[in-house]
Amino acid sequence: xxxxxxxxxxxxxxxxxxxxxxxxxxxxxxxxxxxxxxxxxxxxxxxxxxxxxxxxxxxxxxxxxxxxxxxxxxxxxxxxxxxxxxxxxxxxxxxxxxxxxxxxxxxxxxxxxxxxxxxxxxxxxxxxxxxxxxxxxxxxxxxxxxxxxxxxxxxxxxxxxxxxxxxxxxxxxxxxxx
Amino acid sequence: xxxxxxxxxxxxxxxxxxxxxxxxxxxxxxxxxxxxxxxxxxxxxxxxxxxxxxxxxxxxxxxxxxxxxxxxxxxxxxxxxxxxxxxxxxxxxxxxxxxxxxxxxxxxxxxxxxxxxxxxxxxxxxxxxxxxxxxxxxxxxxxxxxxxxxxxxxxxxxxxxxxxxxxxxxxxxxxxxxxxxxxxxxxxxxxxxxxxxxxxxxxxxxxxxxxxxxxxxxxxxxxxxxxxxxxxxxxxxxxxxxxxxxxxxxxxxxxxxxxxxxxxxxxxxxxxxxxxxxxxxxxxxxxxxxxxxxxxxxxxxxxxxxxxxxxxxxxxxxxxxxxxxxxxxxxxxxxxxxxxxxxxxxxxxxxxxxxxxxxxxxxxxxxxxxxxxxxxxxxxxxxxxxxxxxxxxxxxxxxxxxxxxxxxxxxxxxxxxxxxxxxxxxxx
Numbered sequence: 001x002x003x004x005x006x007x008x009x010x011x012x013x014x015x016x017x018x019x020x021x022x023x024x025x026x027x028x029x030x031x032x033x034x035x036x037x038x039x040x041x042x043x044x045x046x047x048x049x050x051x052x053x054x055x056x057x058x059x060x061x062x063x064x065x066x067x068x069x070x071x072x073x074x075x076x077x078x079x080x081x082x083x084x085x086x087x088x089x090x091x092x093x094x095x096x097x098x099x100x101x102x103x104x105x106x107x108x109x110x111x112x113x114x115x116x117x118x119x120x121x122x123x124x125x126x127x128x129x130x131x132x133x134x135x136x137x138x139x140x141x142x143x144x145x146x147x148x149x150x151x152x153x154x155x156x157x158x159x160x161x162x163x164x165x166x167x168x169x170x171x172x173x174x175x176x177x178x
Numbered sequence: 179x180x181x182x183x184x185x186x187x188x189x190x191x192x193x194x195x196x197x198x199x200x201x202x203x204x205x206x207x208x209x210x211x212x213x214x215x216x217x218x219x220x221x222x223x224x225x226x227x228x229x230x231x232x233x234x235x236x237x238x239x240x241x242x243x244x245x246x247x248x249x250x251x252x253x254x255x256x257x258x259x260x261x262x263x264x265x266x267x268x269x270x271x272x273x274x275x276x277x278x279x280x281x282x283x284x285x286x287x288x289x290x291x292x293x294x295x296x297x298x299x300x301x302x303x304x305x306x307x308x309x310x311x312x313x314x315x316x317x318x319x320x321x322x323x324x325x326x327x328x329x330x331x332x333x334x335x336x337x338x339x340x341x342x343x344x345x346x347x348x349x350x351x352x353x354x355x356x357x358x359x360x361x362x363x364x365x366x367x368x369x370x371x372x373x374x375x376x377x378x379x380x381x382x383x384x385x386x387x388x389x390x391x392x393x394x395x396x397x398x399x400x401x402x403x404x405x406x407x408x409x410x411x412x413x414x415x416x417x418x419x420x421x422x423x424x425x426x427x428x429x430x431x432x433x434x435x436x437x438x439x440x441x442x443x444x445x446x447x448x449x450x451x452x453x454x455x456x457x458x459x460x461x462x463x464x465x466x467x468x469x470x471x472x473x474x475x476x477x478x479x480x481x482x483x484x485x486x487x488x489x490x491x492x493x494x495x496x497x498x499x500x501x502x503x504x505x506x507x508x509x510x511x512x513x514x515x516x517x518x519x520x521x522x523x524x525x526x527x528x529x530x531x532x533x534x535x536x537x538x539x540x541x542x543x544x545x546x547x548x549x550x551x552x553x554x555x556x557x558x559x560x561x562x563x564x565x566x567x568x569x570x571x572x573x574x575x576x577x578x579x580x581x582x583x584x585x586x587x588x589x590x591x592x593x594x595x596x597x598x599x600x601x602x603x604x605x606x
Contacts, residue, residue: 024369025410027370027394106397114530115507116479116510116553117553118378119479121442122441122463125418125442129440129441147418148397149398149419150375150398151398
């Protein structure tokens with residue numbers, strides 16, 4: 001199972017490299033079969049152990065029923081303030097990080113709408129920094145946190161309705177290795 | 179194993195499809211022209227359809243037309259074709275309305291060809307300029323651009339831009355392709371392909387490198403790529419986001435935006451990636467730096483007063499002066515290479531318009547007509563502005579004269595062309 005996965009991954013990477021050799025440079029293999037795969041295999045032993053015995057705690061980061069499965073913090077239009085409804089999500093992750101000082105997160109800020117790509121990068125950064133600051137207030141160490149921005153470049157919803165825009169006014173909490 | 183085989187086949191197909199997109203040239207279309215255009219007749223060159231790869235005069239006519247400064251007089255207006263000065267029937271050309279006319283020929287010269295041309299004033303019957311080029315037949319397009327440059331300069335007194343290049347990001351399906359093409363959209367080459375966003379390409383003053391922001395490391399990082407060797411290196415990868423690269427006029431430094439202070443601020447770093455010095459000091463977003471041509475000032479966007487507006491500040495430090503006063507959202511400033519004009523994007527009534535502003539008087543005008551435009555940049559002779567425009571969900575490029583009298587549309591059939599940047603006169 002694992003071996004086959006690996007084989008396909010290698011073939012894909014080799015082929016991608018082959019087509020790039022015509023001229024253009026190519027960035028590292030796409031995240032779907034590249035770094036994400038590596039991260040999953042690193043945490044695999046914990047998962048199988050838990051399934052086998054039942055007495056070992058499930059990694060709450062992998063548990064769909066854990067409050068930690070909620071990784072997105074949503075914002076109001078033109079705002080970078082962490083609103084009331086989102087504070088629990090931030091607090092849950094902050095508590096987990098306090099209890100796991102070796103874990104690190106990247107907080108990825110996003111924006112809706114149109115406008116300058118670079119200015120939107122700044123607005124997304126402001127949202128990410130706002131979540132980061134809230135976590136530091138709760139007591140998370142600065143070296144566990146990095147705030148970055150995707151601006152308007154990686155929208156979750158690509159439509160043009162208010163519901164789509166609301167989906168994109170967001171900061172995502174990504175743990176190291178994810 | 180069959181799965182792997184199928185996958186390989188699928189990947190090969192993908193490769194081929196992507197290569198097709200990478201090679202696809204842009205389509206060019208001239209949309210309107212000014213009133214006071216110079217009437218020129220560019221007569222077909224002798225042997226140009228048989229001796230060289232591409233006939234020269236269609237390229238020359240196209241180049242001159244897209245500046246908005248010329249009007250073409252039909253070469254068939256005068257009965258006799260002319261390849262030599264003595265063959266020119268001046269009264270017939272003047273009767274057809276020509277103010278000037280160009281003649282030329284292609285002659286075999288060993289394994290190469292000799293391409294020569296002359297430009298005459300139709301009223302004075304006087305030669306204005308001439309040139310002779312001995313090259314391989316494959317290089318006719320390049321020679322045609324050079325002849326167009328010489329004609330443009332002889333008539334307008336300004337340097338021509340027909341051998342310059344543009345860079346932009348082509349979004350094709352899920353791929354981001356950083357491309358470089360001739361200014362007329364031809365000869366597009368992909369210099370970087372990624373599954374993650376690429377934004378903000380910026381040309382080095384020597385025309386040999388492009389700085390850009392890539393998201394391949396799951397965060398914005400500033401890279402510099404050499405166009406000759408293809409090698410690239412990271413110049414800014416600090417904790418947080420790294421973006422908005424802009425080369426200093428001497429090519430030694432880059433202004434970039436870093437977030438190490440907790441908000442987006444402008445820094446100046448060595449072009450090789452050494453030592454960062456903070457230039458702006460605010461609690462706001464300061465971004466999109468653009469150098470003045472003398473390298474002493476930085477134009478930039480800041481929302482220190484609420485909405486984003488354009489400011490200018492000495493690179494050495496000092497207070498910032500606000501330059502944009504109309505509208506609540508002004509972004510993406512660029513200064514013309516002659517230092518006289520500022521172009522930027524203004525949001526007004528939900529539309530994002532290209533604005534050009536006279537720096538001395540502050541007078542400004544809206545240049546674009548579409549509802550959504552982004553990232554203006556000037557041609558190196560300051561006579562045209564390039565920007566991206568959304569047309570019914572598809573992004574294309576426009577090059578327009580700053581007075582708005584002429585516009586050229588550049589588009590790719592299967593993809594969105596975004597974040598353009600006009601390169602310098604220099605070529606590596």
